[in-house]
Amino acid sequence: MDELDALRHMRTALAQEEHPDRIALRTDWRGGAARPRRSLKIPVVSLAATAALVVGVVAVVPLRSDRGVTPGPGRSGAVIRQGDVLLVAAARAQEAPVGEYWHTKSVSGRIYAVGTSAADHYKVDSRQGSESWTDRSGKGRSAHIELADVPLTAQDERKWQAAGSPELVRIPAPEGAARSVYLDMEPPSVKDPGWRPAADRYYGLAPDQIAKLPTEPEALENALLNLRGRWQAYSSKTGKEPIRALRGQQRVRALSDVAATLLSTAPAPPTVRAAVFRMLATQPGVRAEGRATDPLGRTGTVISLPLETTVPLGLYTAPKQLGTYRRQLVISPDTGRLLAILDLVATPPRGSRKLPTGDDGESRSLKARNMPDRFHRPGELASYQVFEVTEWTDTEPPR
Amino acid sequence: MAMVSHARDELDDSRIVAASLEDPDAFGELFRRHSPRLHAYVKRRLGLALADDLVSETFATAFRQRERFDGRAEFGAWLWGIASNLIAKQHRQETRMYRAFARTGVDPAEEDVADLASDRVSAAALGSRLAKSLASLSAQERSVILLLAWGGMSYAEIAATLNLPLGTVKAKIHRVRAKLRKTLPEETTDG
Numbered sequence: 001m002d003e004l005d006a007l008r009h010m011r012t013a014l015a016q017e018e019h020p021d022r023i024a025l026r027t028d029w030r031g032g033a034a035r036p037r038r039s040l041k042i043p044v045v046s047l048a049a050t051a052a053l054v055v056g057v058v059a060v061v062p063l064r065s066d067r068g069v070t071p072g073p074g075r076s077g078a079v080i081r082q083g084d085v086l087l088v089a090a091a092r093a094q095e096a097p098v099g100e101y102w103h104t105k106s107v108s109g110r111i112y113a114v115g116t117s118a119a120d121h122y123k124v125d126s127r128q129g130s131e132s133w134t135d136r137s138g139k140g141r142s143a144h145i146e147l148a149d150v151p152l153t154a155q156d157e158r159k160w161q162a163a164g165s166p167e168l169v170r171i172p173a174p175e176g177a178a179r180s181v182y183l184d185m186e187p188p189s190v191k192d193p194g195w196r197p198a199a200d201r202y203y204g205l206a207p208d209q210i211a212k213l214p215t216e217p218e219a220l221e222n223a224l225l226n227l228r229g230r231w232q233a234y235s236s237k238t239g240k241e242p243i244r245a246l247r248g249q250q251r252v253r254a255l256s257d258v259a260a261t262l263l264s265t266a267p268a269p270p271t272v273r274a275a276v277f278r279m280l281a282t283q284p285g286v287r288a289e290g291r292a293t294d295p296l297g298r299t300g301t302v303i304s305l306p307l308e309t310t311v312p313l314g315l316y317t318a319p320k321q322l323g324t325y326r327r328q329l330v331i332s333p334d335t336g337r338l339l340a341i342l343d344l345v346a347t348p349p350r351g352s353r354k355l356p357t358g359d360d361g362e363s364r365s366l367k368a369r370n371m372p373d374r375f376h377r378p379g380e381l382a383s384y385q386v387f388e389v390t391e392w393t394d395t396e397p398p399r
Numbered sequence: 400m401a402m403v404s405h406a407r408d409e410l411d412d413s414r415i416v417a418a419s420l421e422d423p424d425a426f427g428e429l430f431r432r433h434s435p436r437l438h439a440y441v442k443r444r445l446g447l448a449l450a451d452d453l454v455s456e457t458f459a460t461a462f463r464q465r466e467r468f469d470g471r472a473e474f475g476a477w478l479w480g481i482a483s484n485l486i487a488k489q490h491r492q493e494t495r496m497y498r499a500f501a502r503t504g505v506d507p508a509e510e511d512v513a514d515l516a517s518d519r520v521s522a523a524a525l526g527s528r529l530a531k532s533l534a535s536l537s538a539q540e541r542s543v544i545l546l547l548a549w550g551g552m553s554y555a556e557i558a559a560t561l562n563l564p565l566g567t568v569k570a571k572i573h574r575v576r577a578k579l580r581k582t583l584p585e586e587t588t589d590g
Contacts, residue, residue, distance in 0.1 A: 003579035004548055006525045007548035008548050010526040011443045011549075016439060023434045
C-alpha cells in the first residue's frame with residue numbers, strides 16, 4: 001500500500017455521499033433563497049493525551065453540532081464514492097449480527113435462447129434454488145427448491161405467450177449428447193422440500209476453518225493463497241495446487257471465486273466478510289462501476305472483476321463454453337452484503353470443439369449453434385447466482 | 400453515480416447559474432448536483448458537524464456571488480474553490496483534529512459515526528501516522544493532496560479548483576507524497 005492508498009483508506013466511514021435532500025435538511029438549505037443562517041460554529045476538539053495544550057479542554061469531546069443529534073451518514077438513499085464502495089461495504093458487513101445458525105437461500109440461473117434465429121427467439125431463465133442452515137458446529141441441513149423456468153424479460157414473456165405458452169420448451173442440447181432437451185415452464189407442485197443433512201465445505205474449507213480465517217485483509221489473502229484446489233478452468237492435469245502458484249489474472253480469478261463464496265453461502269463470521277471486502281478492494285483491476293439491479297430486482301453497486309471467461313473452476317476436464325464471459329459482483333454497500341454474481345457474455349460463442357467421448361461411447365462436441373447463449377449480444381446475462389438470504393440468525397431451522 | 404453523472408441533455412451548470420439570476424430557485428438544482436460529493440469530501444476533512452455548516456456556507460457564498468461566475472471555469476471547480484477557501488480558514492481546527500488523532504489513536508472526525516467504529520480500528524494504525532504528517536502540512540499542501548486522495552480529482556481539476564498552475568500542483572503533490580511516505584512503515588510486498 002503506498003501513501004496515497006493509505007490516505008484513501010483513512011476516514012472511509014465519512015466518505016459516504018448522502019442524498020442531497022438529507023444534506024439540504026441538515027444545512028437548512030432552502031433552494032436559491034437560502035441565506036447563511038449563522039457564522040460557522042467551531043466544535044470543540046480536545047487532545048486527550050495532552051490537554052495542557054488546549055485551554056479548558058480535558059476530555060475527548062465528540063464532534064457534535066449545537067443542533068443536538070445529527071443523523072449519521074444515511075443508510076437509505078446514500079450514495080457512496082466508487083473507490084470506497086468495497087470499504088464501506090466492509091464496515092457494514094462487520095456490523096452484521098451473529099446468531100446460532102448460518103442461513104442462506106439462493107437461486108442460480110442460466111439463460112437459454114429458445115428459437116431458431118437471433119431475430120426470432122426468446123430467452124428463458126432456467127432456475128434452481130437452494131436453502132441451507134448450518135449450526136456453529138458445522139452441521140447443517142439443506143434443501144433443493146424447485147422453481148419454474150421463466151421468460152427472462154417482459155418482452156420474452158410476450159413471445160413465449162405468442163408461442164402458446166408451452167409448458168415445455170425445446171432447446172438444443174448444449175453438449176450434443178442428446179438431440180434436444182426441454183425447459184420446464186410449469187410452476188412446480190408444492191411438495192416436501194426434502195431437507196437433507198449437509199456438511200458442506202467451501203473450496204475445501206470446513207465451517208470451523210472458515211470461522212478462524214484471519215480478519216485482516218493481508219493476512220486473509222495470505223491464508224487463501226495457501227488453499228489447494230483445481231484452480232484451472234479446465235486442464236488435462238488433475239493435480240491440486242495452491243492459489244499462490246498462479247499468477248496475474250488467474251490468481252485474481254481464483255481469489256475472487258473464493259471471495260465470492262465467503263461473501264455468500266459460506267458460514268463466514270462478519271469480521272471475515274469485512275476482511276474479504278477489504279481484500280477485494282486491493283486486487284488489481286477490481287472496480288466499482290455504478291448501480292445495477294440484481295435478478296431479484298434489488299439495487300446494488302456493480303463490482304467488476306478484471307477477468308474474461310468464467311467457466312466454473314475445477315469442475316470440468318474440458319471447456320464447455322464457446323464464448324467468453326466477464327463476471328460482476330452486485331453488492332449492497334448499505335448492508336455489506338453480496339447480492340448476486342452475474343456472468344455476462346463478453347464474446348458470443350463461435351465455432352465448435354470436440355469433447356471427450358461420453359459414458360455411452362458416443363462422440364460429443366460443442367457447437368455454437370447449440371449453445372444457450374448463441375443469440376446473446378455482448379454484455380447480456382449468461383448466468384447468475386443471486387443470494388436472497390445470507391444471514392446469521394437465532395431462528396430455528398425448519399424440521 | 401447518480402449525483403455526478405447527470406444526463407448530458409440536462410442543462411449544464413453554467414446555464415443554471417445564469418437562469419438563477421432571474422429565478423433564484425433554479426440554483427437549488429446546483430445544490431442537488433454538487434452537494435453530495437462536496438459534502439462527503441468536507442466531512443472527511445473536518446468531520447460531520449462542521450461539514451454541514453461549511454457546505455451551507457459554501458453554497459450561500461456561491462449563491463451570493465453567482466453574478467461573478469463567468470463560466471470560464473467549470474462551476475464545480477469554482478464551487479470547490481470556494482469550499483477550499485473556507486476549509487483553509489479552518490486550518491488550525493483541522494490541524495488539531497489530526498494531532499489529536501496522532502496522539503490518541505482516536506480520530507475525532509469520526510466520533511460522530513460511532514456505528515462505524517469497526518472501520519476505524521483497522522485504519523487507525525496507519526491513519527494516526529498519516530494524521531501526524533497531515534497536521535504538519537500547510538493549508539494549500541493539504542488541499543492539494545486531499546483533493547487528490549479524498550476528492551478523487553485529477554491534477555488538472557485540482558489546478559482549476561485551487562487556481563494554481565498545473566506544474567505547481569504536480570510539484571506539490573510530489574513533495575507531499577514524499578513527506579507522507581516517510582511516516583509509513585516500510586513496504587512489505589510479497590509476490
